[in-house]
Every structure is written in C-alpha cells, then in structure tokens.
C-alpha cells in the first residue's frame with residue numbers, strides 16, 4: 172500500500188506526531204507498539220514515520236520499498252506486520268521534519284553521525300526519547316546517548332529501557348519497561364501512554380542516568396554470561412557472574428552519577444533486563460560462540476555470521492567502559508568489566524572470566 176498521508180481533517184484533534192529514528196530489530200518492534208497506540212489515541216497523529224538506513228536487499232529491491240509494500244521489515248523483523256500507519260522513509264531530514272516526538276533506536280555507534288545530520292533540522296518544540304543502549308566516550312569523559320541527543324539537538328531527552336528482547340515483544344508476549352525522565356512528569360506520562368499496551372507495561376522513574384546506565388552496562392555483563400555458557404560452566408556460575416556484574420553496574424553508575432537511585436536497579440531496566448539479556452540476548456549468544464572457539468574467531472566475524480546485519484552493543488560498550496576506568500584509575504575497582512574487555516580484545520582467554528570471579532570479595 173502507498174504510504175498514507177493523514178490530513179488534518181481526518182486527524183483533527185491530534186497534537187503529537189511521532190517519528191522513529193531506526194528500523195532494526197527493536198526499532199521495528201518499537202514502531203509497531205507505537206503505531207497501535209497512535210491509531211487508538213486521539214492526541215496522536217495516526218501516521219508513524221520510521222527512518223530506515225537504506226539498503227539494497229539480495230532481490231535488488233530497496234528495504235524501504237519492501238517495508239512500505241509488505242508492511243514488514245523483511246530483513247530485521249521478518250514475519251511481523253508493523254501496522255499500516257507505519258511509513259518507512261529513507262530520508263532522515265524528511266522523516267523528522269514535522270515530528271514533535273522523536274524516538275531514537277539505532278545501535279549506539281551511529282548516534283553521533285545521526286545527531287550531526289539532524290542539527291538544526293528538527294522542530295524546536297520536539298521531545299526525544301532514547302531506546303539506545305550504549306554510550307560515547309569523549310575527551311571530557313563519558314557521554315550518555317540521551318545527553319548526546321540533548322546537547323547536539325538542544326531538546327529534552329528521556330529514555331526507555333527494560334527486559335525487552337524484541338522478538339518476544341513482536342509476538343506480543345508480556346513484558347515490562349522503564350521510562351527514565353529528568354524533570355517533567357507530564358512528558359514522561361505521554362511517553363508511557365505512547366508505548367504501553369496490554370502486553371507491554373511501562374512505568375516511569377525520575378532517573379535518566381540510572382535507567383540508561385542499566386540498559387548500557389548490562390550488555391557487558393551479557394558477554395560475561397555468554398563466556399560462561401561457552402565454557403559450559405553451568406547455571407550457578409552464570410548466576411554468580413550476573414550478581415557480580417550487577418554489583419559493578421551499580422557501583423559504576425553511582426560513581427559517575429551520584430544522583431542514581433538504588434531503586435532503579437529493581438525496575439525492569441535493572442535486574443530484569445540483566446536476567447533476560449544473560450539468558451536470551453544476542454550479546455550472550457555471540458559471546459558463547461566466541462568462548463566455544465577459544466577466542467580464535469573475532470567478534471566482528473561472529474556478529475556478521477550469526478546476526479545478519481544486527482549489531483552487538485556489548486563489545487564496544489566494554490571498550491568504552493574500560494576507557495573510562497583506565498582514565499580515572501578505577502580498573503581495579505571493576506574487575507569484571509575490565510576482564511570482559513580484555514577477553515574481547517584477546518589479551519585474556521575466555522576462561523579468565525571464571526578465574527577472576529573466584530578471587531572476588533564476596534560482600535559488596
């Protein structure tokens with residue numbers, strides 16, 4: 172079907188127009204969730220624009236054309252209808268020009284370039300939310316993706332993170348998520364309304380950094396869990412790694428941002444995301460293969476072979492965390508994070524993840 176152009180006559184009372192920036196596995200599911208709500212709720216414009224990083228499929232067709240013809244993202248979320256009100260758009264500027272609710276959901280390594288392209292191109296009254304799990308490390312220190320968006324685009328940015336393996340939400344299995352907001356509760360409630368469905372329950376907490384750091388750091392712990400699986404160490408070892416990982420997640424978050432709340436770690440974005448990602452995520456899966464191969468095949472090679480264009484966030488996050496730790500002289504305080512990075516780079520063997528854990532103090 173051709174992209175529908177809702178006129179203001181058939182959407183007379185709408186106030187909010189949403190664009191999703193990103194169309195990978197989670198980006199496509201986010202668009203589906205949002206599109207079901209913009210159709211049902213009168214305060215939102217029906218149409219949801221979804222910016223697609225354009226690519227040519229093996230059939231020779233453009234991914235955007237196929238999404239608009241079939242209503243499916245055949246590469247990143249095959250078999251799932253997105254909703255007829257989702258319109259794929261390969262032109263970033265065009266995709267955002269009318270939107271006042273911007274949903275960012277791309278792998279974190281692309282966010283700086285995307286923000287650069289969007290500078291000066293968005294509505295001044297726009298609000299943003301980041302579903303991106305990751306951070307940038309700059310000369311001045313770490314920069315969370317929500318801060319990158321706020322600083323480069325001059326707009327407020329909330330975050331949404333949680334125990335959210337996209338393929339499970341795509342088939343409408345129940346899960347929860349956490350919105351982190353900075354000041355404005357009304358804005359947070361609007362995001363909650365936009366995402367919540369009977370099978371996707373969203374709650375808001377006033378702790379952007381805590382929510383975002385949980386979503387970011389759990390990807391490094393997921394690699395550790397994958398190494399344990401590849402070494403066939405069993406469930407007790409994996410649970411121990413998860414506990415030690417959660418302890419480092421909390422300590423690192425609070426050292427960087429003393430305002431981070433302890434309670435955030437008990438929300439969906441905290442312990443629940445850590446559990447799901449260590450059981451069923453992509454970082455875990457590729458790290459398991461890495462360990463099974465004794466670290467002899469690189470993560471880049473395994474990612475390309477196993478994920479068909481989807482991107483891991485854990486390997487670069489482990490590097491970014493390591494850079495922060497090294498720069499601040501904190502390496503010894505975070506042995507799990509440091510060891511994960513050194514395994515990823517080949518300086519240590521995968522078995523180092525267990526050897527280090529055996530030497531850890533047992534209380535926090």
Ligand SMILES: NC(=O)c1ccc[n+]([C@@H]2O[C@H](COP(=O)([O-])OP(=O)(O)OC[C@H]3O[C@@H](n4cnc5c(N)ncnc54)[C@H](O)[C@@H]3O)[C@@H](O)[C@H]2O)c1
Pocket residue numbers: 193194195196197198199223224225247276277278279281302303304305335336337338480481482483484
């Ligand atoms: N997939 C999940 O289950 C899940 C769940 C929660 C959060 N997340 C997070 O959401 C974010 C996005 O992940 P995803 O799963 O939607 O993506 P993905 O890994 O499935 O897909 C990769 C995406 O990157 C795009 N891309 C490739 N090269 C690009 C470039 N140069 N510039 C811009 N885009 C490019 C591809 O077109 C594709 O849309 C990540 O931070 C991830 O951690 C993912």
Ligand SMILES: O=P(O)(O)OC[C@H](O)CO
Pocket residue numbers: 304333334335336337390393444447448451452453454455483484
């Ligand atoms: O598949 P992963 O490892 O990128 O994790 C996916 C989600 O972040 C889980 O909430």
